[in-house]
Amino acid sequence: MTIKASDLLKYDITPFLFGVLYSRIMPKPTDDSNPKHFYVYTAFRTSKAVLKTAFSLSKYASRLVQQYNSLSGYPNWEIHKSSDNAIDLRLYIQNDLNIDAAQFYNLVYKKLRSSTWLNTATINEDKKYFLRGYMESRGSVDTSLKLFAQDYFYNNRFELKRVQLLTDDIGLPISYANFNPRNMQPQFVSGENKRNAQFRINLFYYAKEIGFINEYKALIFEKAYKPRARIARDGIIYFQISVPNLNSHVAFIKYINFFTNNIYDKVLTPEKVGILRKQIGFNTSQELGQPYRNKSIVDLFDELSEDKCALCGTSQTFKKKANGRQSFEIHHMIPFHNGQEFDNIANFVKLCPTCHRSLKRGSASKDDQIRSIITILGRHPEVFEYTSSALGIEELPKLAEEIWSLLG
Ligand SMILES: [Zn+2]
Structure with a gap:
C-alpha cells in the first residue's frame, strides 16, 4: 500500500519526514505535471574516505530502510537501488489529489508552518530531526x-x-x-x-x-x-x-x-x-x-537595479552631478526604522524623487498612499513576497494597509 497524499497531509508528519519532504519532492513519472505519484528519496555513493572493505553499503541498505521507516512513521520506504557503490531509497506517495509537485510542496510547506515544534526560540530536538531529514536525505x-x-x-x-x-x-x-x-x-x-x-x-x-x-x-x-x-x-x-x-x-x-x-x-x-x-x-x-x-547594500542595489521608478514607471528625472546618472532614490518598502532586518535587498525599490516624497508619512492621503503601495507590490513580486513573508500577511490590500501604518 502506498501512502495517499491526502492522508499524509491529514495526519501528523514527523519532523524527520518533514525535513525529507522539504528537501525535494519528485513527480513520477518525472515529466508529468500531474503525476500518479510523488516520491522523496535518499541517495548517496561511496566516499574515498572510507575503504570499501570497512563498510558494506549493500548490507546497510536494509538497515537504513528500517531506520527511515521508524523515523518517518510510515513502513513504506523501499530500496530503489543498492550496490557496493551506492544506495537509493524511495518513499512513494500516491497523488490522489491530482495536483502538481509545486502545489503538493506548498501544501506540505503550509502544514509545516503550523507545526507547534517550529515555534520555539531555541533549536529543539524536533528541529534537529527536521534538519537531519533535510540534510541527510540528499x-x-x-x-x-x-x-x-x-x-x-x-x-x-x-x-x-x-x-x-x-x-x-x-x-x-x-x-x-x-x-x-x-x-x-x-x-x-x-x-x-x-x-x-x-x-x-x-x-x-x-x-x-x-x-x-x-x-x-x-x-x-x-x-x-x-x-x-x-x-x-x-x-x-x-x-x-x-x-x-x-x-x-x-x-x-x-x-x-x-x-x-x-x-x-x-x-x-x-x-x-x-x-x-x-x-x-x-x-x-x-x-x-x-x-x-x-559597500552598503543600498549602494549595491542602487547600482544594479534599472533606473526606473517602481511606482510611476518613469526613467527620466534629472541628471545627477556626481555620476551623470538619472536621479533615483532607494525606498525601503517596510521602513528601516522598524528594524535592522529590513535593510534587505528584497525590501528595496527604486523611486523617482516625486514618488518617494509622496510616500512619506502624511504627505498624501491614506487612500492614495495605500493605492501607491499596492501598485508597487503588484509590479514587483519579489518585494511582495519579501514583505508578505516578513509581516506574515498574504492578502495584498491588507499587506498594503499594514505597510502604510509603518510608514516613516
Ligand atoms: Zn515616480
Whole structure:
C-alpha cells in the first residue's frame, strides 16, 4: 500500500519526514505535471574516505530502510537501488489529489508552518530531526571544504524561501549556513558546467550539534577528521570536535536576497557575472566566514537595479552631478526604522524623487498612499513576497494597509 497524499497531509508528519519532504519532492513519472505519484528519496555513493572493505553499503541498505521507516512513521520506504557503490531509497506517495509537485510542496510547506515544534526560540530536538531529514536525505559530506552540501533545486522564487525557513524558523545559525549559487560561476555561464545551486552547512557544527543518523556519512566524517570521541545516543551519532567560530551573520540573508533579485532566472553574460561577482565581494574562492564587502547594500542595489521608478514607471528625472546618472532614490518598502532586518535587498525599490516624497508619512492621503503601495507590490513580486513573508500577511490590500501604518 502506498501512502495517499491526502492522508499524509491529514495526519501528523514527523519532523524527520518533514525535513525529507522539504528537501525535494519528485513527480513520477518525472515529466508529468500531474503525476500518479510523488516520491522523496535518499541517495548517496561511496566516499574515498572510507575503504570499501570497512563498510558494506549493500548490507546497510536494509538497515537504513528500517531506520527511515521508524523515523518517518510510515513502513513504506523501499530500496530503489543498492550496490557496493551506492544506495537509493524511495518513499512513494500516491497523488490522489491530482495536483502538481509545486502545489503538493506548498501544501506540505503550509502544514509545516503550523507545526507547534517550529515555534520555539531555541533549536529543539524536533528541529534537529527536521534538519537531519533535510540534510541527510540528499546531502553529501564534502571533506575538502568541510561542508555538508546538497543541491538546491528551485523552480520558482517561492522555493528560495526554503533557505530562510532553515535560519529564521529552524534556528540554524546563519554563520554556519552557506548558499552557493553555482550558476554565478563562470563555468556555468559558459555552459561548461551547469551544476545546481547548493545549500551547505558547516560540517563540524553539524557533527557536533545536530548529529548524523546515517552511519555511513558519520563514518566518512570520522575517517576524515579523527574527532576526539564518537557519541551514539538514541540512534544519533555525534562527534566531539571543536567547531570554528564564524561570524558572517548578515551576509547569508543579504546574499540570498541578492541572488533572488539579481541572478535567479536572469540570463547572465560572462561580463555581467564578472560585474556581479565584483560587486558582491566575491573572489575566486568565496567560502564560509568571509566578510561581506563594505559597500552598503543600498549602494549595491542602487547600482544594479534599472533606473526606473517602481511606482510611476518613469526613467527620466534629472541628471545627477556626481555620476551623470538619472536621479533615483532607494525606498525601503517596510521602513528601516522598524528594524535592522529590513535593510534587505528584497525590501528595496527604486523611486523617482516625486514618488518617494509622496510616500512619506502624511504627505498624501491614506487612500492614495495605500493605492501607491499596492501598485508597487503588484509590479514587483519579489518585494511582495519579501514583505508578505516578513509581516506574515498574504492578502495584498491588507499587506498594503499594514505597510502604510509603518510608514516613516
Ligand atoms: Zn515616480
